Amino acid sequence: MSTISKLLCAAASTAMLAASPSLADTSDARIALSNNYAGNSWRQAMLETWDDVTGAAVEAGTVAAADAFTTSENQATEQAAQIQNMILQGYDAIVVNAASPTALNGAVKEACDAGIIVVSFDGIVTEPCAWRIAVDFKQMGRDQVEYLATRYPDGGNLLEIRGLAGVFVDDEISAGIHEAVEGSNFTIVGSVHGDWAQDVAQKAVAGILPSLPELTAVVTQGGDGFGAAQAIAATDRDMPTIVMGNRQDELAWWAEQKAANGYETTSLSVAPGMSTLAFWVAQQILDGAEVPKELSVPFLTIQQDGLDEALANTPEGSVANVSYSLDDAMAAIEAAR
Amino acid sequence: MTREHLRILLPVLSLAILLAAVFYLQPRAMSYFGLNLLFNLAIPVALATIAQMMIIMVNDIDLSIGTFVSFCACVTATLVQDTPVLGYAVLLAAVLVYAGIGAVIHLRGLPAIVVTLGTSFVWGGLAILVLPSPGGASPEWLQSLMKSKPPLVPMAIIAATLIGVLTHLLIKRSSIGVVLQGVGGNERALERAGWSIVQLKALAYGLAGLFGVLAGMALVGLTTSADANIALRYTLLSIAGVILGGGEFTGGRVSPIGAVLGALTLTLAASFLSFLRLSPDWQIGAQGAILILVLAIRLLVTRREAN
Numbered sequence: 001m002s003t004i005s006k007l008l009c010a011a012a013s014t015a016m017l018a019a020s021p022s023l024a025d026t027s028d029a030r031i032a033l034s035n036n037y038a039g040n041s042w043r044q045a046m047l048e049t050w051d052d053v054t055g056a057a058v059e060a061g062t063v064a065a066a067d068a069f070t071t072s073e074n075q076a077t078e079q080a081a082q083i084q085n086m087i088l089q090g091y092d093a094i095v096v097n098a099a100s101p102t103a104l105n106g107a108v109k110e111a112c113d114a115g116i117i118v119v120s121f122d123g124i125v126t127e128p129c130a131w132r133i134a135v136d137f138k139q140m141g142r143d144q145v146e147y148l149a150t151r152y153p154d155g156g157n158l159l160e161i162r163g164l165a166g167v168f169v170d171d172e173i174s175a176g177i178h179e180a181v182e183g184s185n186f187t188i189v190g191s192v193h194g195d196w197a198q199d200v201a202q203k204a205v206a207g208i209l210p211s212l213p214e215l216t217a218v219v220t221q222g223g224d225g226f227g228a229a230q231a232i233a234a235t236d237r238d239m240p241t242i243v244m245g246n247r248q249d250e251l252a253w254w255a256e257q258k259a260a261n262g263y264e265t266t267s268l269s270v271a272p273g274m275s276t277l278a279f280w281v282a283q284q285i286l287d288g289a290e291v292p293k294e295l296s297v298p299f300l301t302i303q304q305d306g307l308d309e310a311l312a313n314t315p316e317g318s319v320a321n322v323s324y325s326l327d328d329a330m331a332a333i334e335a336a337r
Numbered sequence: 338m339t340r341e342h343l344r345i346l347l348p349v350l351s352l353a354i355l356l357a358a359v360f361y362l363q364p365r366a367m368s369y370f371g372l373n374l375l376f377n378l379a380i381p382v383a384l385a386t387i388a389q390m391m392i393i394m395v396n397d398i399d400l401s402i403g404t405f406v407s408f409c410a411c412v413t414a415t416l417v418q419d420t421p422v423l424g425y426a427v428l429l430a431a432v433l434v435y436a437g438i439g440a441v442i443h444l445r446g447l448p449a450i451v452v453t454l455g456t457s458f459v460w461g462g463l464a465i466l467v468l469p470s471p472g473g474a475s476p477e478w479l480q481s482l483m484k485s486k487p488p489l490v491p492m493a494i495i496a497a498t499l500i501g502v503l504t505h506l507l508i509k510r511s512s513i514g515v516v517l518q519g520v521g522g523n524e525r526a527l528e529r530a531g532w533s534i535v536q537l538k539a540l541a542y543g544l545a546g547l548f549g550v551l552a553g554m555a556l557v558g559l560t561t562s563a564d565a566n567i568a569l570r571y572t573l574l575s576i577a578g579v580i581l582g583g584g585e586f587t588g589g590r591v592s593p594i595g596a597v598l599g600a601l602t603l604t605l606a607a608s609f610l611s612f613l614r615l616s617p618d619w620q621i622g623a624q625g626a627i628l629i630l631v632l633a634i635r636l637l638v639t640r641r642e643a644n
Binding site: 067069072073075076077078080081082084085087088089090100101102103104105106107109110114126127 | 363365366370371374375377378381471472473556559560561562563564566567568569570571604607608611612614618620621624
């Protein structure tokens with residue numbers, strides 16, 4: 001790459017956050033998506049969003065191709081072979097959602113040695129030569145408490161709904177919540193496991209409610225807000241502010257309450273569209289931008305004013321999704337520096 | 338042309354046709370680098386297929402080879418790396434356990450399919466005990482061996498040739514190999530001739546264990562770290578490889594070179610389908626269709642031969 005385009009890249013990644021600086025450098029680059037599993041709605045949404053966003057990028061000439069490959073069985077050795085095939089097919093970058101954090105390392109190293117950019121997301125790989133776009137679950141916990149602190153500066157009582165015991169994600173989100181509560185006026189007066197499922201959360205909350213003082217808010221992990229609301233609605237308590245997790249049933253309940261009594265809350269979760277963030281990060285690396293190896297994906301947060309739109313765009317039984325743009329990728333890169 | 342020749346001709350032909358198709362679809366594969374990438378992950382599959390062949394040779398079937406290879410991979414990535422003496426001792430013990438399983442299956446007249454299904458859960462559990470979360474590291478020498486770049490011919494091809502030729506010499510040319518095939522052919526005749534079937538079965542299973550260990554080590558050399566579920570596919574791949582390579586489930590009729598070719602063909606078939614850009618929904622089906630096609634041709638050829 002010439003010095004001029006390098007300068008342009010630097011300018012692009014620092015100053016031109018609002019513009020769309022698709023430099024000519026990547027117009028003949030080909031990017032592949034290596035995916036290990038397509039059997040649930042999250043993965044289906046992930047692949048659909050990939051097609052939408054990369055299809056447009058190919059049409060606009062930003063990249064030459066962005067093909068998605070899914071292995072037929074969810075097996076690491078098969079995905080390793082798939083990545084080796086991609087090396088042979090001459091892709092310039094490979095975006096990976098990995099079946100195993102370690103078992104693909106050999107194939108990923110082969111790709112790096114062949115000069116291919118490897119960006120892993122969601123299911124990340126530990127091979128140092130690859131980029132990782134991970135989810136900062138701790139931040140997800142902190143964000144909830146920070147939102148509540150703006151709503152209730154004087155603090156109050158919180159009920160915490162946790163996820164599945166013993167799972168890394170549950171520990172991280174909860175640690176983030178407790179960390180943020182530490183420095184605030186809030187106190188956590190109760191904690192139950194909702195297993196990220198509405199029915200489990202409803203039973204657990206109904207069980208603990210009689211022993212609790214008045215609640216200001218409920219902090220959650222996603223997939224449990226609607227169940228908590230059902231349990232509390234069955235009593236004569238005032239409805240506390242329940243933080244939601246972007247599920248369609250949660251958003252629908254929130255919209256209903258909003259119409260009835262102006263209920264206010266926030267909702268946050270990880271969007272399946274993070275595959276497209278990985279795509280743009282790969283494009284930026286190919287473009288010559290200096291990107292740190294460890295990136296974190298911003299959450300998809302739904303605020304009061306964006307609720308109706310988000311609900312309208314989320315199919316029943318699914319999760320709110322978003323497709324990321326080049327600007328989002330640049331913001332994520334900037335945040336990691 | 339004897340039946341033995343026919344038996345080996347079909348795997349050679351199916352591999353050649355697939356290879357030609359892959360070269361046509363992806364000319365880049367027609368290079369040192371390309372061949373290595375196409376075939377290096379076939380090496381552990383080939384070793385596992387040879388392991389399976391040892392069991393099929395004595396009229397049994399092994400449903401635990403996938404988890405066993407996973408277990409060996411986990412041991413290689415942890416114990417062998419950290420405390421080599423203990424690590425190799427564990428691998429040696431695993432081979433002896435395999436031989437023991439063979440002896441027990443014969444002594445108690447148990448169906449191998451049930452016993453090995455049971456042991457597959459044991460190996461899977463042990464793998465998780467050894468390596469609870471994915472990780473570990475490959476021993477340095479193993480990694481440099483598997484990733485070495487010998488002049489002219491890629492490592493994957495040299496390794497496959499070596500495995501094929503050595504096991505051919507062992508099974509087809511050595512006297513003990515012929516006796517082992519005899520266990521599958523006519524166990525009772527061997528017994529009357531004074532051979533101990535228990536010892537022979539233990540030997541066949543022990544050899545299977547040895548090749549399983551080698552498969553696990555080769556796999557870790559390639560992936561550089563392990564995962565307790567890394568080789569679950571190998572159980573079915575290895576059975577398909579043996580059959581594709583001209584082996585039969587009964588009668589001790591197996592072909593080591595054919596088994597290696599079968600393993601290479603299966604690996605190549607997956608790459609071929611991915612180069613075709615076939616939708617993943619169809620890939621398992623298509624892989625099965627290739628298998629059925631080759632077996633159908635074999636049946637036609639052997640029927641004609643018999644007439």
